[in-house]
Amino acid sequence: MQEYDITKLNVLVLEKHLLIRNIFTEVFRTFGVPTVQSTPDMEKAWQMYLHFSVDVIFCDWCNQLDGMEFLRRIRHDGDSPNPFVPVVIITANTEMHHVVEARDNGMTEFLAKPVSAKQVYTRICNVIENNRPFIRAGGFFGPDRRRQQTANGDGPDRRRLIAH
16 A cells, blocks of 8 residues: 555544544544544534535444435535545445445445544545546436446446546
8 A cells, every 4th residue: 555645634524422533533643634623513514614624524424423414415515615525434334235325425435333543544545546536427426436447438328527
């Protein structure tokens, strides 16, 4: 895995559990990331997102915090300052239908709990190395869900790419 200087990143963490928020803050501090905004409250996270430059969002998805609602708001709300911002969904819900739901709502990366510092760094590297184009098709708006390009990927059914 390539090493990156991530010390200039501004990170937003929306996480229900204080312990996990503290772990993320400490992990980013260890990586040299100076600005980590964190909260368990979706509306406070939205206000942080609106008023601070955010480079990547780590978003919890559990029974007590609907990360999919927050993700949809980032991608579709007219007030969203950057609907292209990378969003890493963090959850213990790792069944395939949860991964598919998060993908279909426009997540950039998926991170299963429990998390480690290496996994967090790997997701950031994936965001940097695999900067996928954004697609708008029907009700979907988000990173191209396909991780691999096909040889025959053009034609009338081809998704419309959005520059960012």
